[in-house]
Amino acid sequence: MLIKLTGGTVYDPASGIDGKVQTLYVQNGRFIKRPANDVKIDKEYDLKTKVLMAGAIDMHTHIGGGKGNIARMLIPEDHRKDPVHRSDITRSGCGHAMPSTFTTGYRYAEMGYTAGFEPAILPINARQAHMEMADIPILDKGGYVMLGSDDYLLRMLTAKKDQKAINDYVAWTMNAAKAIGVKVVNPGGINAFKFNQRKLDLDENNAHYGISPREILISLATAVKELGVKHPLHVHGCNLGVPGNVNTTLDTMQGIGGLPLHLTHIQFHSYGNEGDFKFSSGGAAIAEAINKTPNITADVGQILFGQTITASGDNMRQHANHGFASPDKWVSMDIECDAGCGVVPFKYRDQNFVNALQWAIGLEIFLLVDDPWRVFLTTDHPNGAPFTTYPHLIRLLMDKSFRNDMLATIHPEAQKMTTLGSIDREYSLQEIAILTRAGAAKLVGLEDRGSLAEGAWADITVYTENADREKMFEKPDYVFKDGELVVVDGKVVHTKWGTTHIVRPDWDSSVEKDLQKYFDRFMTMKVGNFKISDDEITEDGRGSLTTHSLNGVT
């Protein structure tokens, strides 16, 4: 099948193309050169006046894994408000805060997204993460495996194992869990909570191991870099949600010695403790630090007002915040000497001072970070808001007058505590394409995705220009996945299965001897049964694995 996409206005930052009218050709799922004149075109789409971008990539969204399923189980009343009817080609489900897997795939695709990455795969729960993602249609997927509160790593650090040994363990775990990146959540803090510590600052020691979050960050960030994993260590920092945590976050950036670090949902880590309510914006300070620190990238984790549910590996902080649960029910779990999770429903209110200022802080960070290649559009779905709010968020970034109209409606004291109203910046279409496509593909380390260049996989979103950017981005005219038309006028017309993106860093096989001993002594399964085999992903005939390259290892 040879497809011709004629005359659209192309925004492809990966190729340096910024709003140029172009005709594209797709065959066997990928973009190809313009064929010779006598080659038959099977299907032509007239896209004159339309806007073309690559399929969008959500580089941080909680779409697979146990805590998401706990979240689903916890809030049936939320699902009842958004039932999703089956059709001849789609499965039924539920939507809103924590949608069912099928609905997740359809709704992402209907907004022009073609890939999503689960940022918190516990090694012990990795099977579940992949099994859930295997039931998300259309999207490509993948995930970052969580380390840093696992007793094995902390024992290694206490025993002063060398960096090479840490690297081997990290690489082994990435292979065992089928990951494309490594994440750390409240470094060592989830573990410290099991020893009844209720907070853990950057240089505060885990009571049992005598190891600080900073040491964990440095050892893991070094491992990720030395293994050649392109996605920098993905960091959910210390003190999430704590007023005054901006200093912890700045210290985290400065104290990493130039190692690549991705700070996730940084909005939740950008709080001062000034003002009448001892809660203030650290947005400008964070943005300035990002601007000055080229090894740092960040996604925002914007909050938007309304009901959602927060699901996090950080049960230390989730437990501390359970008093804000709305409705008043919540779950916390300690998990398998590996990690933990906390699930707390939240209702962000625009007339609540703290929530209103959280909203403004996220937008400040988006607008004050200069380099669109180093900031990413997320709500930390579902924690700041469900992913279905992205078109609204894009309008807030692209439309200053709309933004200021919204600003005028939030809690008046919060309005006084933000500089948002004085920020003139409006994101361009090209910048949105960087945040949600080219930049995300580069950050995750995806080859041949997030671009419309020859050779790339043909994940394409076609929009109709509309001054109302929310309307424009919520209903693409067409979405193609691997060259197959999957969405027309914002509705799924065809479904398929995406691939799972992974990396396979090398490790010294001797690492498994120690792991086997550890599993036999302390764990509840055999190490051989812990590792996920390739056929577990592919045996149902729907799933596939796509292995990406590593940076040259020195």
Next chain:
Amino acid sequence: MTEIIEVPSPFCGIGTDDLTVQVNDLAVSVMANGCAVNTPAFEQVITDTSARVDGKDVSLEVAVAKAAELLSVSNQPVIGGCATDVNGMRGLMALADHSGAVVDNMNFTGARRNFLALQDTGWMNTTLAEIKNRCDYLLVVGVDLEGFAPRFFERYLWNQESMFLSDTSQRQIVYLGKAPSGEASISPAGVKAKVLACKDADLPEVMAVLRALVKGKKIVADTICGIAVSDLQEVADQLKAAKYGVVTWAAGALNFDQAELTVQMLSEMVKDINTMDTRCSGFPLGGKEGDQTANQVCGWTSAYPARARFSSGFPEYDPFLYDSNVMLANGEADVLVWVQAFNVTSVPPVTELPTIVVARSGMVFDKQPDVFIPVGTPGIDHAGHAYRLDNVVAIRLKKLRESGLPSTADVLNAIEQAL
């Protein structure tokens, strides 16, 4: 004859994966690390290899077509049992969605006690490896733990080494309600578990008093349902003094009205203790014959636990209305599908309705179902995945023999395709 080691079990719920089995053609023998639950389940022999319609042997295709025919004219099918592996449940969910069925896991009425508590107030729970390495005080509420899982003590409490306890034999075990049926709870040091016995139906009152004592409330009575308040006070004090106390219960064993309130009382007590400068966790026991698997897969594909209805074209959840036994009794269903890939003694409920049984080879019926399709057992006849009771770990089940029996997923997908 082949010997296979490190075999994981889908039967016991606690995810034992250290069994050694011998396979001799179609005969499986457990050679090491078996137990009263796992050994017979692995060694169950294959009898039926042919599908049947109206009691007569037919090809798989004919049986599938007959099942699809029954479902296509049904106004309200119910799919009960739901005892299979992850792929089997995936097929089951697709079939339910397509045919507008009710999905009802056979253990849901027990599990409902947990779901109602979870969906009202939530809980703080833990998993097996945390128990193995951290638990210094275990309170067992209303369940015979070794009867539930014969190897629980051996594997997770009397383990020789633990990361954070210098001597696991010093763990304290206290039973509230039921007494242990055997001696598994006696520590390697010879210490017997303390038993504060009461009737199951008294547990609501006893748990309420225990929580009150944990919270420092004054109790005027001397005894509660036959238990000395001073004994309960000691349990309360010990829970608060423990570094990592664990309170375990089995929803299925709390067989009295409104037992969800007891689960809630227990779970809220655990939360209370976590505000008293120490840690404590709950640990629900369940996970047999795929019940966690059913709830997990139904959870991610529909967003609801495994008692949901699809006849409106979208999932609806009601933990009471969609009880398949109630629906059958009230004439609210017109076709029964029974899916049970693990246990041949777990036969479908008695009904006059057209019945399709997709079940482990060897199931014997008083009355032949309209359609019977024998399937392989996950973890014996085909590879697969099953959830352990703590709901976090999915174990990778192995294929041990070449029986030629189709998997649950093969059969249910074929019926769905034929609709």
